[in-house]
Amino acid sequence: MKRLAILASGSGSNAEKIMEFFKSSSKGKVALVASNKPDAYVLERAKKFNVPTFTFSKKEMEAGLIEEKLKQEKIDWVILAGFLLKIPESLTRSFPDRMVNIHPALLPKYGGKGMYGAHVHQAVKEAGDKETGITIHLVNEHYDEGKIIFQAATSVSAEDTPETIAEKVHALEHRYFPQVIDSLL
Numbered sequence: 001m002k003r004l005a006i007l008a009s010g011s012g013s014n015a016e017k018i019m020e021f022f023k024s025s026s027k028g029k030v031a032l033v034a035s036n037k038p039d040a041y042v043l044e045r046a047k048k049f050n051v052p053t054f055t056f057s058k059k060e061m062e063a064g065l066i067e068e069k070l071k072q073e074k075i076d077w078v079i080l081a082g083f084l085l086k087i088p089e090s091l092t093r094s095f096p097d098r099m100v101n102i103h104p105a106l107l108p109k110y111g112g113k114g115m116y117g118a119h120v121h122q123a124v125k126e127a128g129d130k131e132t133g134i135t136i137h138l139v140n141e142h143y144d145e146g147k148i149i150f151q152a153a154t155s156v157s158a159e160d161t162p163e164t165i166a167e168k169v170h171a172l173e174h175r176y177f178p179q180v181i182d183s184l185l
């Protein structure tokens with residue numbers, strides 16, 4: 001049984017789908033939900049599933065606290081689901097090819113610094129792109145540049161707003177992220 005940790009900074013709707021999926025899995029178990037935001041809604045969602053939670057500051061992460069916690073909890077896979085801080089290099093090195101992120105666009109488009117959440121969907125809208133989607137990729141020391149494992153696309157019409165684009169992308173994330181993680185274990 002592989003032990004998963006989810007790192008998230010916000011609402012955690014993806015984290016919830018993952019916890020739901022692995023509740024009855026014989027391959028993996030969500031053993032920890034960790035957040036840099038003590039008031040992140042993802043922590044409430046974790047409680048609902050009886051998954052232990054852990055919070056830490058940016059400074060503590062940089063000092064190695066989260067890395068220590070993940071080792072203590074014997075975590076095999078780290079799942080970034082809306083985690084907004086840059087992962088320290090030593091942490092990526094501790095989980096070689098065992099850390100995965102979801103990005104709400106078709107990388108390499110709309111990746112890199114500042115490209116998160118609503119900013120991404122706004123940029124897609126402004127560019128007039130006809131499609132967008134999701135990218136699930138491994139994490140290395142260069143943000144959004146790890147090996148791509150999975151992509152799925154959805155169409156964007158002239159009537160779409162950044163909000164409706166976000167909804168379409170979220171639907172794809174919820175549908176695919178848990179099963180792509182499952183296929184990696």
Ligand code: GRF
Binds near residue numbers: 010116
């Ligand atoms: C998702 O769109 C994910 O791709 C991004 O952050 C968002 C998190 O949403 N990186 P949620 O907190 O899982 O609802």
